[in-house]
Amino acid sequence: MRHQDLETNAHNELRKIIRSIDKKVQLQVQDGPSPQDPLLGIQLVQGTLQATMEISVEEVRRALDNARDRSRLRERLKRTHERLWFPSKPAPFFSTKAIRPGSESFAHFRPSGGGRR
Numbered sequence: 251m252r253h254q255d256l257e258t259n260a261h262n263e264l265r266k267i268i269r270s271i272d273k274k275v276q277l278q279v280q281d282g283p284s285p286q287d288p289l290l291g292i293q294l295v296q297g298t299l300q301a302t303m304e305i306s307v308e309e310v311r312r313a314l315d316n317a318r319d320r321s322r323l324r325e326r327l328k329r330t331h332e333r334l335w336f337p338s339k340p341a342p343f344f345s346t347k348a349i350r351p352g353s354e355s356f357a358h359f360r361p362s363g364g365g366r367r
Contacts, residue, residue, distance in 0.1 A: 260310050267313075267324050268294070271331050292330070299334040303327070 261279065268277045280291035289304045303326065312319040 301333040
């Protein structure tokens with residue numbers, strides 16, 4: 251069951267699963283790296299965001315027959331969908347901005363010790 255031979259009901263089931271996760275996501279199914287490869291590439295696209303995953307042809311076949319396998323496939327697709335929103339670069343751990351001498355953050359610090367006596 252390659253992309254060209256992907257049965258329409260299997261392709262429709264994948265679309266139904268994706269639409270149950272998010273109706274705005276577009277699904278693209280691609281062949282694996284080699285013709286003998288039993289994997290399909292799934293690409294989820296929403297606007298400018300995209301995420302990819304690989305699933306086996308056997309996993310798609312099992313998902314058509316068994317509700318438990320369908321649920322597992324849905325969870326994998328859902329995690330891939332959540333990866334759409336991950337930041338492309340991690341946020342910096344600390345600021346690399348240089349501080350000018352004399353403008354430290356404690357320059358205007360007023361200690362609040364004691365008050366009136």
